[in-house]
Amino acid sequence: MTSLPLAASSDAAQSTLSALTPGTTATVIAVDVPGEVGERLMEMGMTRGTRVTLVRRGFLGDPLQVNLRGYMLTLRKAQARLIRVTA
Amino acid sequence: MQIAIAGNPNAGKSTLFNAVTGARAKVGNYPGVTVERKIAPVALPSGQTAQLIDLPGCYSLVARSAEEEIAHHVLTGRLTGERPKLVVCVADATNLARALYLVLQLIELEVPLVVALNMIDVAEKRRLKIDHVELSRRLGVPVVPLSARYGQGLETLLRTIDDALVAPSKPQRFPLGLTEADGITIAALTGDLKRTAGDVTWLLTSNLRDLHFAENDDLEKRVAAARQSLDANTPGSFSRRVIEARYTIIDRLIDGVLDARLVTEDSLTTRVDKVLLHPIWGFVVFMLTMMVVFQTIFFWAQPFMDGVEWLIGALADQLNALIPESLTRSLLINGLLAGVGSVLVFVPQIAFLFLLLTLLEESGYLARAAFLLDRVMRRVGLHGKAFVPLMSGFACAVPAIMAARTIESRRDRLVTIMVTPFMSCSARLPIYVLVIAAVFSSSPKLGGVVSVGGLVMAAMYLVGFLAGLATAFVLKRTALKAPPPPFIMELPTYKMPSAKAVARLVIERCRVFVTQTGVVIVALSVILWALLTFPAHDAATDAERLERSFGGTLGHVIEPVIAPLGFDWRIGIGLVASFAAREVLVSTLGQVYALDADVEPDSPALRDALLADRDPATGKPRFTPLVGVSLMVFFVLAMQCLSTVATVKRETNSWRWPIAQLIYMNTLAYLASLLVYQGGRALGF
Known part of the structure; x- marks a missing residue:
């Protein structure tokens, strides 16, 4: 939906938020979560250029706990998979 | 004069509200929705008094939930016709960027604003530095650092409110930096609808379809058309461009204001x-x-409940002794007092x-x-x-x-x-005890250890639990169809709850229950009393009075309907009476079988009376284990509790849900009992 190319060059270190190892931090490059859920995530501060840390995964890997803009947020793997990040 | 308090959830909005009002707030619902509204007077240093409205906590004013919609409508005066004179936005100092997201929207809506920078003590402890003077200059809005929890900075806030009421601040304008194409469409719509640009942005980014306070169709159509043309522009949808633009502004605002280099x-x-x-x-x-x-x-809670029951019983005894036997006495004791008792309990x-x-x-x-x-x-x-x-x-x-x-x-x-x-609530327990004592107490233990009665009881709890889960599963796919909640939730930092705030909330909940739900319960229990008393109120015995009452007649009338479940008219009367509360079945059966109404559920007298009851046509016992199971299944699934009905009414703010629930649960209970009894009979039980 909002796959917004940051720059012409594509970064080799691209990944998704759900693929991060707990404890690592990455920068959001696109929020592809469709609809209102995606808008809600963005309103909570998940916008392009934001540094996000995956803190931990819940029971059996879902939901996820992330740290962004100095606070803790939870979201499901289904959404985190659609958030593209780069180291 | 109204002053509204807005803020993110967990920003300490309620703490601030309580700290500056002190007096007990009036709590009610906003008209038409189940969003709680809290209002309390606040005395300002100038001597003026204002009404402080606590808005529901929200991250954004874009209406996606009832809370956000209400917050927006109160702020714009659309709900009550009165725009608040001032809005105090509570911002969590440890969460500044996200707090500013709400502040920016308030500025867009052009409401007179004061920012209360709360939890400044926590921010300092975590070595987070905020230049609030510079932030105030950049926003063009007063920013008051404070700690609502420890009462620091409250006087400054109240003085600032006074000043702002006299001379409203001039907030900076923060153009969203949208493209020329966007600007043209918005300008056209702004002129067309004669609304402010902020209001138009709100309309364009909100989900108007699901709102409670629908706009008129014509406006909705124009907004939808404009949104479509805006969404055709790139990059992203219009809503997303607006969100990103706001965060770009926020990043600029906090650059040099927020020093998080040393933050722990x-x-x-x-x-x-x-x-x-x-x-x-x-x-x-x-x-x-x-x-x-x-x-x-x-x-x-049991000793306290016993205490309430003892008190009501003692009061009933006093009234019994004071007033001669009469209809009035019966109404007072069995109608009103019993109703009040079932509220207080x-x-x-x-x-x-x-x-x-x-x-x-x-x-x-x-x-x-x-x-x-x-x-x-x-x-x-x-x-x-x-x-x-x-x-x-x-x-x-x-x-x-x-x-x-x-x-x-x-x-x-x-x-x-x-x-x-x-x-399975605690009121169902006496029914399970009654039935199990009557028909399963003499069953041999399975394998010598497991009692059949205990197993049956556990099964009843399981049946109720599964029925609940299945209902949720179906409801989420039908009447209350919605995608699974996205679970985008803030995990707030741990805080020690304030004893005062907790006590206040507990007292408030009890008060609302007694005054609002309680009235409905008492009224319904008086009606039920009348049903079980008239027209045979002067009958010689309780058993006769009950059998000839409207309720008793109803028990007879419904016998053909409940006979396929294995129930006779006696249980029928019990079912009618137990709509007051499930446990009433025990005392009603006690009366029907001409025993004492104070009978215990596992009393041998009641058990013997049930077991001795034989079908006059066949001479076989009526109350077989199968009838017992059928009765228990009915009680597991049926909605037979006036207090629950009244509570659902109060919590959903309409009769629609409690009535739907009543019909659904009782139909389900009937069908399940029918299946149990007829199925059991077919299998030879």
Whole structure:
């Protein structure tokens, strides 16, 4: 939906938020979560250029706990998979 | 004069509200929706008094939920016709960027604004530096650093409010930096609708279809058309461009204002979360917590409930002695006093449950519990937070349904309210005890250890639980169709709940229950008394009066309907009477069989009377184990509790949901009992 190319060059270190190892931090490059859920995530501060840390995964890997803009947020793997990040 | 308090959830809005008002707030609902409204007078240093309105906590004013819609409508005066003179936006200093997202929207809506930079003490402790003077200059809005919790900075805030009332600040303009194409469309719509640019942006980014206070169709169409043309522009949808533009402004605003270079994390929260969110230890702690909650409402509230019952009983005895036998006495004691008693008897449970629940929520634990349970609850389409109401439902549905308030989404909250009464509450226990004592007490133990009665009882709890989950599953796909809640939730830092705030909330919940739900319960119980008293109010014996009453007649009339379930007219009367409360079945059967109304559920006299009752046509006993199971299944599934009906009415703010629930649960109960009895008979039981 909002796959917004940051720059012409594509970064080799691209990944998704759900693929991060707990404890690592990455920068959001696109929020592809469709609809209102995606808008809600963005309103909570998940916008392009934001540094996000995956803190931990819940029971059996879902939901996820992330740290962004100095606070803790939870979201499901289904959404985190659609958030593209780069180291 | 109205002053509104806005702010993110967990920003300390309520703490500030309580700290500056002191007096007890008036709590009610906003008209037409189940969003709580709190108002209290506040005395300003200038001598003026203003009405302080506590807005629902929200992250954004774009209307996607009832809370956000209400917040927006109060701010713009669309709800009451009166625009607040001033808005105090509570911003969590430790969470500045996200707080500013709301502040920016308030500035866009052109409301007179003061920012209360709360939790400044926590920010300082974590070595987070905020140049509030510079922030105030950049925003063009007064910014008052304070700690609502410790009462610091409150006087400055009140003085600033006074000043702002006299000379409103001139906020800076923050153009969203949209493209020329966007600008043209918005300008056209702004002129067309004669609304401010901020209002138009709000209309364009809100989901008008699902709103409670619908705009007119014509406006909706124009907005939809404009949105379509805006969404055709790139990059992203219009809403997303607006959100990104706001955060770009925020990043510029905090650059040089917020110094987080030395910031330390909240180490307590980090350490505690390692245990409480641990895949194994987290669940262990959660289970222990739930056991304490359950114990509290199931057992610890018992002495207090006994006390209330004793008091009501003593009062009834006094009235009995004072007033000669008459219809008035019967109305006073069996109608009014019994009604009042059945209201007050819930108060200990409500007080205890809300005490614990408030502690759990205020401390930040409830959000963690939701995180742990999300995966499990999602299966049936419920929010992780639905677990606490469901669990509490095993003690009593009344406080449990009130506990569903912690669930933000209206649909998810409604589903939880609809299924909670399926949990076997403590009022069903006497019925299980009665039936099991009557028909299973002499059954041999399975394998010499497992009692059949205990097994049957456990099965009843399971049946109710499964029926609840199945109902939730179906509701989420039909009447309350909604995608599984997205579970985008803030995990707040742990905080020590303030004793004053907790006490205030517990008292408030009990007061609302007694005054608002209680009235309905008393009225309904007087009606039921009349049904079970007239027209044979002057009959010689209780048994005769009951049998010839409207309720008794109804018991006879419905006999053909309930006969396929294995019930005769005596149980029919019991069913009619037990709509007041399930446990009334025991005393009613006691009266029908001409025993004492104070009969205990496991009394040998009642058991013998039930077992001695034989079908005059066949001479066989009527009350067989199969009839017993059928009766228990009926009680598991049926909605037979006036107090629950009244509570659902109050919590959903309409009769629609309690009536739908009443019809659904009782139909389900009938069909299930029919299946049990007829199926059992076909199998030769």
